[in-house]
Amino acid sequence: MGQADFLYDKFLGHFQYEPTESQDSFLHQMAEFLTGDDxxxxxxxxYAGTGKTTAISAxxxxxxxxxxxxxxxxxxxxxxxxxxxxxGRPAHTVHKQIYRQRSVGSDGFGQFSLAPNKAKDTLFxxxxxxxxxxxxxxxxxxxxxxxxxLLEDLVTFVRNGNGCRLVxxxxxxxxPPVGHEYSPALAPEYMNSFGGVFWSSLxxxxxxxxxxxxxxxxxxxxxxxxxxxxxxxxxxxxxLAEETVAVGTAxxxxxxxxxxxxxxxxxxxxxxxxxxxxxxxxxKRAVRYNAGIRSAVQYKEERLVRNxxxxxxxxxxQFLTDVKGIDYIANGDIVKLLSINHYEDRYGLHFAQAxxxxxxxxxxxxxxKVCLDTLESESASLTYEQxxxxxxxxxxxxxxxxxxxxxxEAVREDLFYNALQLKYAxxxxxxxxxxxxxxxxxxxxPFWMDEYTVDDYKWLYTALTRATEKVYLVNFKDSNFI
Numbered sequence: 001m002g003q004a005d006f007l008y009d010k011f012l013g014h015f016q017y018e019p020t021e022s023q024d025s026f027l028h029q030m031a032e033f034l035t036g037d038d039x040x041x042x043x044x045x046x047y048a049g050t051g052k053t054t055a056i057s058a059x060x061x062x063x064x065x066x067x068x069x070x071x072x073x074x075x076x077x078x079x080x081x082x083x084x085x086x087x088g089r090p091a092h093t094v095h096k097q098i099y100r101q102r103s104v105g106s107d108g109f110g111q112f113s114l115a116p117n118k119a120k121d122t123l124f125x126x127x128x129x130x131x132x133x134x135x136x137x138x139x140x141x142x143x144x145x146x147x148x149x150l151l152e153d154l155v156t157f158v159r160n161g162n163g164c165r166l167v168x169x170x171x172x173x174x175x176p177p178v179g180h181e182y183s184p185a186l187a188p189e190y191m192n193s194f195g196g197v198f199w200s201s202l203x204x205x206x207x208x209x210x211x212x213x214x215x216x217x218x219x220x221x222x223x224x225x226x227x228x229x230x231x232x233x234x235x236x237x238x239x240l241a242e243e244t245v246a247v248g249t250a251x252x253x254x255x256x257x258x259x260x261x262x263x264x265x266x267x268x269x270x271x272x273x274x275x276x277x278x279x280x281x282x283x284k285r286a287v288r289y290n291a292g293i294r295s296a297v298q299y300k301e302e303r304l305v306r307n308x309x310x311x312x313x314x315x316x317x318q319f320l321t322d323v324k325g326i327d328y329i330a331n332g333d334i335v336k337l338l339s340i341n342h343y344e345d346r347y348g349l350h351f352a353q354a355x356x357x358x359x360x361x362x363x364x365x366x367x368x369k370v371c372l373d374t375l376e377s378e379s380a381s382l383t384y385e386q387x388x389x390x391x392x393x394x395x396x397x398x399x400x401x402x403x404x405x406x407x408x409e410a411v412r413e414d415l416f417y418n419a420l421q422l423k424y425a426x427x428x429x430x431x432x433x434x435x436x437x438x439x440x441x442x443x444x445x446p447f448w449m450d451e452y453t454v455d456d457y458k459w460l461y462t463a464l465t466r467a468t469e470k471v472y473l474v475n476f477k478d479s480n481f482i
Contacts, residue, residue: 007031010066014058020204023055029200030059033165034068034123039196040165041155043129045172045186047222048465049215050202053086056169060087060125069122073097075131077333077360079435083127094126096327098157099145101317112145112327114153117161124158128435129170129185133177151184155194173222174462175455178431213252214464214471221461225454252464252471254481260442261296263472267440268297271469273309274359275439278427279463281446284378289427289444291376303372304352308337311425311432313381318418319368326361332432334359334425340370347393349373349386351419371419381421390417430463441467445475 008031012019019027026044033042046052063070072091074080084091099112126132134149146153158166168185176183184190191197205219255263267276278293280286294300300308316329335356342353350372358364374381382390394417401407411417427444443463446456464471473480 003035004028004031007034007062007066010062011058014061014065016054017051017206019055020051020202020206022202022204023051023206026055026200026202027059029198030167033198039198040159041191041194041196042165042167042198042200043186043191044167044169044200044202046169046202047171047173047205048218048461049205051204051206052169052171052202054206055202056125056127057087060089063123064089069119071097071119071122071124073124073126074128074435075126076128076330076435077358079128079131081360082435082437091127092325093330094132094150094154095145095330096325097124098153099327101327114146114157114160117157117164119164120162122161122164123167124164125167125169126154127169129168130172130174130183131170131177131434132183132185133180134184134190135179171465173225173458174465175431175434175458214467217252218461218464221457221464225457225461251469252473254473254476257475260474261292264293264297264442267442267470267472271439273426276426276442277433277436277438277440277466278442278444279430279433279466280427280444281430281459283380283423283429285444286423286427286429287376287378290424293426294424303375304337304340304354306337306339309425310335310337310356310422311428312420313374313423314421316368316418316420318413318415319366319420323364323366326358326364326366329420335422338365346416347390349382349390351416354420356420369415369419371421374421374423377423430459433466434462436466437468438466439468440470440472442472442474445473445477 008027011027011031015023030042033039044052044056046055060070060072070089072080072083072087072089073094074083074091075094077093080091080093095112098115098117100115101112132151132154134151155166158164170183170186172183172186174183188199205215264276264278278286278289280289312329312333312335313331315331320326320328335358338355338357340352340354344351352370352372353367354370355365355367356370358366371382373386377383381387391411394411394414395407397414398407398410401410441463443460446459
């Protein structure tokens with residue numbers, strides 16, 4: 001028996017079910033990839049319901065049994081936690097693994113350089129690569145990571161090791177990174193330029209998932225996406241067949257605005273607030289949902305109260321002294337409020353001192369200054385005018401420093417300038433939800449026109465596949481259902 005056949009048999013031994021045709025093909029490819037010399041990158045495009053989690057878990061389990069080192073990575077803290085959960089192994093963010101922070105450079109800007117890869121004969125597994133873009137400067141941030149191209153830096157890091165290989169896993173039907181027209185990590189025309197790249201795909205919905213209403217609809221949307229339909233009268237129709245869905249599989253339900261408060265209340269009771277999310281098309285809609293939930297469901301009168309679920313909406317590189325496992329606080333990270341005090345108004349903005357918990361980073365706690373003005377703002381973060389006023393105000397506080405460079409460094413380290421910008425996180429945009437999973441998902445009707453684009457299908461596909469047990473479709477039109 002050859003090495004590839006031996007490894008393939010090991011993979012099968014860790015499978016719970018009979019593999020589908022595409023799963024079996026992937027296992028063969030994976031075995032050949034790990035034992036051959038023709039390439040060091042394998043990209044797996046796995047659609048929802050095709051058993052991607054099962055296949056990868058089997059591979060990781062077999063390699064662990066054989067003492068072959070593996071490193072599990074994902075683009076965000078949330079997606080790393082999901083990966084860790086199903087793989088049964090710790091997982092980290094890509095940034096944490098491949099970058100290390102440098103001191104402030106000569107221009108005063110914070111920088112992260114590519115870390116050395118000391119690994120030998122190690123398999124790096126990166127999940128949710130549809131989120132990995134080629135512009136890594138960071139939203140609204142002057143900090144620079146490596147070359148500024150996350151995907152290129154990831155490949156370079158792995159290849160800098162001794163005999164290391166890279167497996168990248170994603171779903172091309174999901175939304176691409178913000179600002180991208182497509183997902184570069186899943187695009188052959190881009191990835192093949194690196195050389196030594198193998199491609200695999202999972203397309204067959206596994207038997208255990210075929211009864212799921214959520215996945216059957218997601219599969220129909222994926223078909224529309226793959227056929228590359230353009231706008232011009234095309235439409236989707238979701239199947240509401242809850243009575244035919246097997247007990248224990250994911251279900252969906254259509255509701256109107258009149259039932260919304262009751263259904264959200266029930267979901268919080270049944271699934272928990274941490275396992276319930278409302279997905280919206282815009283920040284404006286998310287703000288309205290969060291305000292309504294806080295008032296009519298949670299009966300919260302104060303602006304912030306203990307256990308509020310919040311989302312960071314701008315990268316931050318402060319407040320992490322002696323905090324293990326977090327190199328920086330990322331745009332999209334979820335935090336829980338433990339306490340808040342010492343309110344202060346400065347530079348036309350409102351600030352407070354808060355104690356925060358990071359559920360996706362082993363419940364690490366930090367103390368940080370937070371900005372309250374973004375909580376109810378319809379903009380993604382502080383507006384340009386607000387950010388500029390903050391910068392100018394903080395700069396004035398350090399006007400006594402004669403050196404321009406040192407003055408700028410002082411501003412960059414200032415606690416008010418670095419205050420965490422937060423939003424309520426019971427409702428978020430679909431883009432912000434990528435890489436995460438919740439038991440119960442409410443999908444707000446984006447108020448589409450009568451003609452739909454591939455981007456519309458991807459939006460709904462991504463939203464549907466965030467749920468593991470229940471989906472509520474809110475205020476969708478009759479024409480959207482069979």
